[in-house]
Amino acid sequence: MENLTEIEIAEIAALVGDPKDPPEADDLVNAPTLAKWLGLTPNHVSALAREGVLPRTPAKLFPLRRAIREYCDHARAGSVGRRADAELAAEKLRLARENADKVSIQNAKARGELIPAADVSRAWGEVATDLRAAILAIPSRVAGQVGLDRAAAATLDAEIRSALEAIADDR
Numbered sequence: 643m644e645n646l647t648e649i650e651i652a653e654i655a656a657l658v659g660d661p662k663d664p665p666e667a668d669d670l671v672n673a674p675t676l677a678k679w680l681g682l683t684p685n686h687v688s689a690l691a692r693e694g695v696l697p698r699t700p701a702k703l704f705p706l707r708r709a710i711r712e713y714c715d716h717a718r719a720g721s722v723g724r725r726a727d728a729e730l731a732a733e734k735l736r737l738a739r740e741n742a743d744k745v746s747i748q749n750a751k752a753r754g755e756l757i758p759a760a761d762v763s764r765a766w767g768e769v770a771t772d773l774r775a776a777i778l779a780i781p782s783r784v785a786g787q788v789g790l791d792r793a794a795a796a797t798l799d800a801e802i803r804s805a806l807e808a809i810a811d812d813r
Contacts, residue, residue, distance in 0.1 A: 670703040
């Protein structure tokens, strides 16, 4: 009903009439005729009548206008329910994915495939400290091995420290 134009709604209203009007004798139709009006099968029309969705006389005839009106109300209520069901299903799917991620992380931790970030940070800090100490020892070792004078060793030390500071500033 949401996609209908105002003209189509007016045509339906003219066909269906006022809900308070009693059905007239010529408005009574059988299940196959009502099925053609509603675009359903006669069996579906009969099933809707058994469920109490469509009004039916004891002679198993349907008041056309009232039956169309009742079916439209039923279809409208169903579409609202389906929309709510779709939103609920989407939320359930999101929750299921989140739970699957949570279980996956727990399993990876149990297998030892995940390490806490604090442990990784501490280990890399130790590696960086050891690397810095080894690099800073280079000028004195090289000076002793190749016979550099104090000024050359100091220049080499200053360049290495400058490089280490540049690396530290890029973090």
